[in-house]
Amino acid sequence: MPEPAKDCVLDHKHKVLIMRCDGYDPDRIAGIIKEGMEELRVTPRGRILLKPNVVLAHPQIFPNAYTRGEFLDGVVAAVKSRAESVKEIAVGERSGITVPTRYNFKNAGYLEVIDKHGIKAYYFDESKHVPVQLKIPQAIRKTLYIPKPIKRCEFLINLPKFKAHPWCRLTLSLKNFIGLQDDRHRLIDHNQFLEHKIADLQEVIQPKFIAIDGIVAGQKMMLTPTPFLLGAIVMGTNSCAVDTVGCHMVRINPNDLTHLKYASQRGFGPMALDQIDVGGNYPLEEVQKRTENFKFCVERIDNYFSGTRNLSCTVGKFPEGHSLDYCRGGCPGALQEAIHIFRGFNPDVDKQMQKVRYVVGKVDGPLNLAKGERVIFAGNCTSWEGDIDGESVKIESSYKTADDVDAKKSSTNDMLLKTATAIVHSLLKRRSRYIHARGCPLSVAQHVNYLSAMAKIKNPNFDPRLLIPVNIAYWQMRFFRFLNRFIG
Numbered sequence: 001m002p003e004p005a006k007d008c009v010l011d012h013k014h015k016v017l018i019m020r021c022d023g024y025d026p027d028r029i030a031g032i033i034k035e036g037m038e039e040l041r042v043t044p045r046g047r048i049l050l051k052p053n054v055v056l057a058h059p060q061i062f063p064n065a066y067t068r069g070e071f072l073d074g075v076v077a078a079v080k081s082r083a084e085s086v087k088e089i090a091v092g093e094r095s096g097i098t099v100p101t102r103y104n105f106k107n108a109g110y111l112e113v114i115d116k117h118g119i120k121a122y123y124f125d126e127s128k129h130v131p132v133q134l135k136i137p138q139a140i141r142k143t144l145y146i147p148k149p150i151k152r153c154e155f156l157i158n159l160p161k162f163k164a165h166p167w168c169r170l171t172l173s174l175k176n177f178i179g180l181q182d183d184r185h186r187l188i189d190h191n192q193f194l195e196h197k198i199a200d201l202q203e204v205i206q207p208k209f210i211a212i213d214g215i216v217a218g219q220k221m222m223l224t225p226t227p228f229l230l231g232a233i234v235m236g237t238n239s240c241a242v243d244t245v246g247c248h249m250v251r252i253n254p255n256d257l258t259h260l261k262y263a264s265q266r267g268f269g270p271m272a273l274d275q276i277d278v279g280g281n282y283p284l285e286e287v288q289k290r291t292e293n294f295k296f297c298v299e300r301i302d303n304y305f306s307g308t309r310n311l312s313c314t315v316g317k318f319p320e321g322h323s324l325d326y327c328r329g330g331c332p333g334a335l336q337e338a339i340h341i342f343r344g345f346n347p348d349v350d351k352q353m354q355k356v357r358y359v360v361g362k363v364d365g366p367l368n369l370a371k372g373e374r375v376i377f378a379g380n381c382t383s384w385e386g387d388i389d390g391e392s393v394k395i396e397s398s399y400k401t402a403d404d405v406d407a408k409k410s411s412t413n414d415m416l417l418k419t420a421t422a423i424v425h426s427l428l429k430r431r432s433r434y435i436h437a438r439g440c441p442l443s444v445a446q447h448v449n450y451l452s453a454m455a456k457i458k459n460p461n462f463d464p465r466l467l468i469p470v471n472i473a474y475w476q477m478r479f480f481r482f483l484n485r486f487i488g
């Protein structure tokens with residue numbers, strides 16, 4: 001990677017407000033947001049697009065992963081009361097793990113909000129994606145693909161959820177941009193380059209207003225977080241400044257939020273508290289007291305799963321020089337998220353699963369498998385050579401560097417296709433002690449499918465609460481994506 005640019009020098013202080021808010025009352029939220037916009041002198045105008053974080057939403061199974069519908073309701077009401085010369089107000093997002101965004105919007109309660117305010121919805125997995133050229137020399141690639149509504153938008157409002165993140169430590173304003181891209185482009189560089197990718201996305205567009213839903217924050221995981229009553233709404237007009245304050249709210253050194261460091265070094269904003277004017281009615285020291293027990297989960301998987309009975313991990317070396325010892329943005333974190341999804345559906349899954357060894361990276365030496373233990377070799381970069389049941393096994397790396405990956409020729413990462421591929425692959429290998437599941441990264445959804453087959457545990461994709469509604473949303477998504485190819 002090229003050397004980062006020198007630290008940005010600011011000629012004024014960005015203001016960030018931390019406001020108290022202990023519940024999801026849309027009217028109260030609207031009042032707070034309006035007050036914040038007035039203080040920050042924000043006047044939305046033109047084509048206004050709100051970008052929440054709806055990585056996954058379900059009232060029972062995934063209740064804390066997303067920006068709440070009541071929050072969106074309050075923000076839209078405040079925006080309508082402050083906006084001038086409005087051409088359009090819309091809400092847009094691409095959810096995670098290939099689940100159709102329209103399914104998650106429904107579960108998040110967004111459809112009622114969209115109807116109530118007469119605004120538009122953009123599901124970025126259905127939108128046409130267009131190329132944007134990047135000029136910053138540190139960017140991994142020269143061209144990024146983004147949805148057309150983002151390209152057209154004149155006033156972007158970023159509405160992240162305040163959450164811990166097992167790969168990046170925290171997901172706030174900067175990280176929320178991962179949800180701009182569709183499945184075809186989202187997983188490109190979502191590996192050892194994840195932090196770089198997040199910084200690259202900032203060049204596409206800058207939000208003109210940010211309001212973080214930190215009323216109930218999420219601890220540990222990003223798809224299945226443990227709720228934490230933080231009672232805060234954080235507002236600002238600069239992502240780096242907002243994320244820096246967010247770090248301090250949970251006592252994280254902003255230098256440890258790598259994508260923030262990269263974005264700040266590229267001149268997108270400050271990452272030092274003395275360069276930020278922190279205001280609002282919820283003093284930072286008081287927030288820090290409240291978050292003394294806020295929990296993160298950034299452990300390596302070999303440590304994290306060392307206490308579990310039936311899953312153990314062997315972690316080798318990784319291909320990129322900037323992090324040879326671990327791949328933070330790819331397969332290992334996806335394994336953690338996948339296991340937490342299983343636990344969400346079945347709290348006894350750790351006991352019920354059959355013994356599995358998860359092997360990732362370049363591993364040398366014997367695996368010393370227990371009797372009956374099956375092996376998942378995960379990811380394209382994984383390699384190993386040895387004997388399993390007297391059979392000589394050679395797993396070879398097919399890892400491609402960022403330069404070798406052509407974004408124009410990337411695979412669709414289609415939900416049904418990927419599920420079917422994993423199921424058929426697992427069926428063909430059902431008598432084998434091992435399987436090599438390829439991908440860079442091997443996505444969370446693929447981890448779920450392969451783990452289910454190898455550990456003989458129920459696949460959550462076939463849970464009746466998901467199966468029919470997700471598949472209906474999938475076919476709607478495919479239909480509207482097809483139509484959008486011909487529209488504007």
Ligand code: SF4
Pocket residue numbers: 190191192318319327329330331332360361378379380381382439440441442
């Ligand atoms: S294959 Fe997985 S672990 Fe290996 S570099 Fe890619 S994302 Fe990281």
